[in-house]
Amino acid sequence: MSSMRRGFMKNWFAVEAIPIYVIIGGVMVGATWYLGRLALGPTVVWTKSNPTPWNTVKPEENSKLAAVNQKFEKRFARTVLRFLRMPYPCFSWSRDKL
Template sequence: MSAKPSMRKQLMKNWFAVEAIPIYVIIGGVVVGASWYLKRLATGHSVVWSKNNPTPWNSIQQDQGTKMLEVNQKFDKSWTRDRL
């Protein structure tokens, strides 16, 4: 029975030391930042999560522009993304 309190004391001494608080804050900040960045990448405008149209390049017509900036071409229609 006397060994149990000393193990608890040793655990509390190592894991809840005042010197370890900045490490926990930095690791927590890194985890939160990485999670935010991965969520931002996964919900970007160029990411499609639906499998309704696995080949979207086949549905573009010949008179439809797909680029954001068209220098020398004039198209009747502009390509838009219907689903997010």
């Protein structure tokens, strides 16, 4: 077992490459999060049953990534993906709780 580990460490593990692995991993996680956020936004239409989902956003709900100098009571979140018929986690938070 130790010879396999030594072979792996010798051929595939380089200490100087750790920052590259961390940066690439962080970029991939961030890109996945942002693309998911864009796909689930209130202006995206996935089904024809609700052709105008942006009309369900109330005036006190924030649907933007960053709200500068504006205070909203809650954040817009879809609770059920109709095309998958599965709930997904809603991350509603406010700046006061951070």
